[in-house]
Amino acid sequence: MSAHDLVPDAPLRVAVVGTGVMGRYHATNYATLPKVRIAAVVEVDEGRRHEAQQAYGCAGYATLAELLAHEEIDAASVAVPTSLHYRVTRTLLEAGVHVLVEKPVATDVAQAHALARLSAEQGLVLQVGHITRFYSAVQMLAREVRQPYLIEARRLSPSQRVKDVGVVLDLMIHDIDIVFGLMGNGNGVVEVVASGLPLNGSPLEDVAVAQIKFENGCLARFLASRVSPDPERTMLIAERDKTVRVDFAKEPYSEVQFFRTPGSAAHSGHVKLDRHLVHDENPLRKELEHFLARIRGTTDPIGTLDDDMRSLELATRILAAMREGKSVPVH
Incomplete structure (x- = not known):
């Protein structure tokens, strides 16, 4: 229908x-x-x-x-x-x-x-x-971040609830999707380096690290684990005029800190700190509301299937780099 x-x-x-x-x-x-x-x-x-x-x-x-x-x-x-x-x-x-x-x-x-x-x-x-698209903090980042040169994402969990895929498709893909959203269209990936480890008898990776390089030179580093003693979901985004730190794990809030450089970073050693507690009120409910509104034809999609394909394609390239043990050129 x-x-x-x-x-x-x-x-x-x-x-x-x-x-x-x-x-x-x-x-x-x-x-x-x-x-x-x-x-x-x-x-x-x-x-x-x-x-x-x-x-x-x-x-x-x-x-x-x-x-x-x-x-x-x-x-x-x-x-x-x-x-x-x-x-x-x-x-x-x-x-x-x-x-x-x-x-x-x-x-x-x-x-x-x-x-x-x-x-x-x-x-x-x-x-x-991709539930993180409905986090208020992620939407704030999309408004504030313009030209990052370094992004570092850490997503650690004590849970091995998902058994049929490794940690890249289970957890890391969340951060891959966020990073692509910040980088925008037309800024492709040119290099992927990755390693992973299966633990506790699992045939699939439970810990994974990856570094990717974008066409504009930006580096993005990812760490994902589902055997961590404590949960962690953080991201650091560095631009020439500011650095942003995000902690997504303070549910139902995300803590977003902006370290802003007054004037030229080359001539100033101090920063101005802005700290925000952003209420992420039930992002799953927002996701379901959006799905139903799309069915009724009353809203445009937040994220497209092309975005979904791009995140999945990079995740599979990270898995290929892990298997081959070397960097994988992206054409």
């Missing part, structure tokens, strides 16, 4: 596919939104499925095929393991359903492009869940 088939002012019928941690977050937030009805959940685990049915007063199905056979839905959130994103999203798009899929859209760039083409052919919204 495309957006022009929707009945004006009728509640959108939404399904949540996968009711693990993220799926429950999606369902809980959908339940608070106006003109939305959770029609069904899809969950292979019987206990979680029944729990979700009771919590949200909806139908429950063990498979996607059962959902599509018994329900008419307008939209779906896909919160299944990453390795299933492509198959589940493709099936929903082919059935005429608008899709919000958790990042990354797929583990394979070619599959991601195939989904983008399919959504365009079907006239459907395909939105990738």
Whole structure:
């Protein structure tokens, strides 16, 4: 069903596919939104499925095929393991359903492009869940940052909740997406250097470091870990007239500090500090509201599928550099 088939002012019928941690977050937030009805959940685990049915007063199905056979839905959130994103999203798009899929859209760039083409052919919204785009602090950075020459991002977590992809596609991709948003279009990556380590018997990297160089000379360095004793989500952005430090982990706030150089940095050794506590009020709710508004045709996208592809392509190049143990030229 495309957006022009929707009945004006009728509640959108939404399904949540996968009711693990993220799926429950999606369902809980959908339940608070106006003109939305959770029609069904899809969950292979019987206990979680029944729990979700009771919590949200909806139908429950063990498979996607059962959902599509018994329900008419307008939209779906896909919160299944990453390795299933492509198959589940493709099936929903082919059935005429608008899709919000958790990042990354797929583990394979070619599959991601195939989904983008399919959504365009079907006239459907395909939105990738890059939740950091809806952080007030990230939106502040987009307004304030102009020409960085150095960016350093650290994203550390004690959680190994995601098992089917490594830390690059699990965590680092958030910061890749933020950095691309700050650099703007037309400023491509010319070099990638990366290393990673699998730990605790995992076949996938649990710790990863990467450095990329942009066409304009800016360097961006990334550190991601899911075996850290303490969480950390920080970013430093250096420009010639200021340096910005961001701590995203002070939920529900982000702390943003601006160190501004009065006059020429070459002739002054002191800086002026501006400190802001930015309230990041439920960015997932904002993301879902944006998805639904796009379906209704009342807003333009914050971030495009081209942006999603660019972030995924760089993440896969970082993984290639890790495997090869050398820098990978980007053409």
